[in-house]
Amino acid sequence: MHRLAQLDRTYVWHPFTQMRDWLKREPIVILSGKGAVLRDAAGREYLDANASIWTNLHGHNHPRLNAALRRQLGKIAHSSALGLANEPASQLAAQLVRVANEPRRTATREPHLNKVFFSDDGSTALEVALKLAYEFTRRTRGPKSRPRFLSLAGAYHGDTVGAVSLGHIDLFHQAYGGLLFRSDQVMAPYCYRCRFNRAQPERADAREYRRCRWECVTRVEQQFRARKKRGPGYAGFVFEPLMQGAAGMIPQPVGWLARVTELARAHGALLIADEVMTGFGRTGGGGRLALGRRSVALPLFASQHEGVQPDFLCLAKGLTGGYLPMAATLTTQSVFDAFLGEYEEFKTFFHGHSYTGNQLGAATALASLELLQRQSGQSARIRLEHALTRELQSLWSWPWVGDIRQVGLIAGVELVRDWRPRTPFALRERVGIRVCEAMARRGVLTRPVGDVIVLMPPYCTTLTQLRRMIAALHDAIGQVLSSPV
Ligand SMILES: Cc1ncc(COP(=O)(O)O)c(C=O)c1O
Incomplete structure (x- = not known):
């Protein structure tokens, strides 16, 4: 285990986190970021699909923001x-x-x-x-x-x-x-x-x-x-x-x-x-x-x-x-x-x-x-918003997708056991969490709200990166829900 991960596990108490689950695995330790990409201590790269818990707008390490900060x-x-x-x-x-x-x-x-x-x-x-x-x-x-x-x-x-x-x-x-x-x-x-x-x-x-x-x-x-x-x-x-x-x-x-x-x-x-x-x-x-x-x-x-x-x-x-x-x-x-x-x-x-x-x-x-x-920047945001609408459509192919809701550059995908009666999953199945873990293995980071998967890309996200985010979600849903718990 990386020494920073070791320090984290020994000393840090994370917000909104069941620490018993946290301590079962090696945490991702972020060392740097550029644009929509985060890089961890092992050199792996991830797309920041929830804009670091809904905060990031223009991407990480932005030259203008860095310059203003330095000044x-x-x-x-x-x-x-x-x-x-x-x-x-x-x-x-x-x-x-x-x-x-x-x-x-x-x-x-x-x-x-x-x-x-x-x-x-x-x-x-x-x-x-x-x-x-x-x-x-x-x-x-x-x-x-x-x-x-x-x-x-x-x-x-x-x-x-x-x-x-x-x-x-x-x-x-x-x-x-x-x-x-x-x-x-x-x-x-x-x-x-x-x-x-x-x-x-x-x-x-x-x-x-x-x-x-x-x-x-x-x-x-x-x-x-x-x-x-x-x-x-x-x-x-x-x-x-x-x-x-x-x-x-x-x-x-x-x-x-x-x-x-x-x-x-x-x-x-x-x-x-x-x-x-x-x-x-x-x-x-x-x-x-x-x-x-x-x-x-x-x-x-x-x-x-x-x-x-x-x-x-x-x-x-x-x-x-x-x-x-x-x-x-x-x-x-x-x-x-x-x-x-x-x-x-x-x-x-x-x-x-x-x-x-x-x-x-x-x-x-x-x-x-x-x-x-x-x-x-505003034109780019409109383009990204429309691209997000378009790309999200592919998720309807899964029967476990009940609702896809988007406002601007915020999207929530509600996962259900069966879309026709809108039956939710049982809490203990931890479906939202497992889907996000499967997305992380595909190089895309986000956090769910219950069984709603959140996508909130930074505004600098490229079309290719956006497609990778949706593809990771698509494949993660398939992997987690096609196989038994
Ligand atoms: C709508 C809304 N209000 C307030 C807060 C609290 O903000 P903070 O976590 O920065 O204290 C949040 C955090 O997620 C939020 O989403």
Whole structure:
């Protein structure tokens, strides 16, 4: 066993990992990367098919990002945001405000997002939004009010205690029930397994052939109404726009987001958009851009596809192009103003982290934003998105593929025992994990969400590399599911 693998096994505790399983085999130790390729300690190469857990945008070792990082390193790596401003964080805040309020993107351009609170990770971006929304509500509705939040069934918003309180995946959240505050959940679209979808399964994305009466929207409306009857209504509505990630890459049918956010607004709830996964161009043309429209500017944020402007926009993962842990929570002037006061009034937002506004992260994020806005990069992303749609079709040949869902450059392939009755596999069969292990043996790395295989290629992925990713998934499904457990 490689000495680094030995050190890992002796000392490192990995996230979301059953360490008993981990200790049974030699881990892959990544030493370097270039573009969409990762290289391990034995010199083997792998394609990074989930963009290093949904973070990487432009590929590894990108010359522009490296140069920006080096330039910043030549000046300073970090100084505190407590009592000090700094160069790249100020510039980045201005850029984020600019792109978040892109005028052509939202129906109303309101509310205007013009303040940026930096933190470190997706979880902390949500934690900040939650605390701000909570306190803002108390200050506007009165100190005795007890702000309550509504989020979606299956939601995952991170692992800090506030973020966990907004989540509704029992596997991750139940164990910590005693630590959490109560939040409500409401039905989220899951067309493939929706009890209101009266269509028989077809060999297509379930959103395309669904037959329903938008009961998922009605449920949201009922939930808001019911809450209003009992009191002042929800303080905030928290959602991932267009696609729920850790819930199992579950996309929303076109129009759902605009409808439910309109309902939330009508009931006085603040909109908290978690774009930790969907942000920075991941949702591409939203599946709606025709090939050939090369000069079109792609929305950077998923909410913009449906003209939705939240009161809080939570960003992380791709913010630095997948280089460094950094997050941002954008909000409005009115939220900001509610925290203004005399020193002795203690209206201050008492929250912050040691590395808030870190210069290395901010400098890299600025370079990443610049790359994202290049026309050539946007055209390449549209081409890759269409290629992904095309290549995924080959997977329908397997009877174990129940649903293939794609939004932009995010795809989830749900594996089932039998596609006609949509029968899931038993948990102990570990089908998702085994398929991903078989993909790794074919030189392609990704992680499943249950039995949903996730593909989220870096934007620099070539057509040949994309084909290799899909071919590895195709063959891995065949190998794992054609042979007995
Ligand atoms: C939608 C969403 N929100 C929040 C988070 C938490 O982000 P982090 O792991 O950076 O804390 C994640 C992580 O996967 C996520 O997918």
